[in-house]
Amino acid sequence: MSQYQRLLLIVDPTLRHSSALTHAAALAKASGASLHIAALVPSFKWLRLLEEGDRELARKRYLQDHRDWLEVQAGNLRDRRIEVTVEVVWADDMKQDILDHVTELQPDLLIKQIQYESVLNRAFFTPLDWHLLRHCPIPVFLVGGSGFVLPRKVVAAVEVSASESVDNELNERIIKQACSLAMQCNAQLHLLYACDISAAFLADMGGLTLADLTMALRCDLERSFLKLASQFAVPSNRRHFIEGNPVTALSKFANDHHMDVIVMGRVQSHRVDKLLGSTTEHILYQVPCCVLAV
Template identity: 70%
Template sequence: MSQYQRLLLIINPALRHSPAINHAAALAKASGATLHIAAFVKSLDILSLLEEGAREQARENYLHEHRHWLKDQAINLRGRGIEVTTEVTWSDDMQQDILDHVTEMQPDLLIKQVQHESALKRAFFTPLDWHVLRHCPIPVYLLGGGAHALPRKVVAAVDASVGNAENSELNDRIIQQASSLAIQCDAELHLLYAYDISQDYLEELGGGLKLSDLTKGLRRELEKSFLKFCGRYGVPADRRHFVIGHPVSALSEFANEHHVDVIVMGRVQDHGVEKLLGSTTEHILYQVPCSVLAV
């Protein structure tokens, strides 16, 4: 049985050329899941200039246009054998409305197009996608670049260096989600471990070592730990990738070089400065040329 029985797709109906509907529909078809498409429309400031009666009529006309368009999309999807329902509604609080839909519908997966925000804006406002990643209780599939409606190459990004139970369980969930997605989409499954050896860590080793002075022995021990980890999950040797570098840049480079379609990563509850600046998974959204499935 597929791990996905019910999918929830959140879209911006103004972005009609977005591939989000096609990608969500392809996954629904492959997994046999039902698909609900919720189109949230932000209130238009210009409507406040109209008198109350005219304002309500304008709002209804605007919604009607989007509902008509989405209805046509649903007809096409049903013609492909996909069970789909739709809704178009105003939203004054996008973050809360998304979470409320998840609570009410209890889907197995939330799907949404990545909403790119500038670094300047992120410095003052927490992006919507970051809010969703931090508070959504189910896996979140954020669609980025990539031309394939169904992924052909899925990469599970794990942390094989940490041995505590919490991280071990998270690694298990990451690999389970990645493996199931790859099976359903007939895609390749790869495991990647990006290990960041910071200058501070090297200094703790003694002698103020620089990154270039990292001994072969230390690297060998790290890689040995990763390969042992891969062996537990039966990952073929040619699909195990051990890289040294900051996870964001390392994953971005790997995704570009290897034409990755989806990176499956873990989400953790950050606090303090990390919560303010954003986690690795959050920053990945603006760096990699592919989609991110956050567990």
């Protein structure tokens, strides 16, 4: 049985050529899941300038135009034997309205197009996608790039430590989610760890040099990574232990190896991280592919 029984797609009806719809439809077809498409329309302040009767008529006409378009899209999907339901509603609080839909519908996966924000905007406002990564209780599939509609290559990005890691449970969820997605889409599964050893956290000890400690830590991390890869029977040619800043290293890997989806973990942000954003949050603006956050 597929891990996906019900998918929720959030669309901006003003972006009618968004690739999120085609990605969601392909995944629903491959997994046999039902698909609910919610078009959330932000309220327009200029409508307040109209007389009450004209304002209500303008609102109805605007929503009906989007409903007509969405029903056409749904009809095309039903012709492909995909179970689809749709709705078009006003959204007074986009962030909360999406989370309310998740709570009400209880889908297995939330799908949405990545909404790119400038560095300046991110400095003053928390992007909508970051908000969903932090607060959505289910996996979030954010569509980006221009790769295949059904992924051909899926990479699970994990975090390991030199000892038994508190991240083991999350790593297992990441890999299982990536495995299921790869199996349903007949895609290759890769496993990756971006190793970032900062000399700032190392010091000479017991006569060992800084280089000795760095090499020892690297070997321990690689050993833990290979153990994890063996546990899930990832072929040796699809295990990638790379060095460097996670955002930079993952972005380069995804681009060089033509990845279609990166499956990553997401943790609750605290203190300064809440302002600067996590690795997963910054990845959205760097990689040329989709991101599935677990």
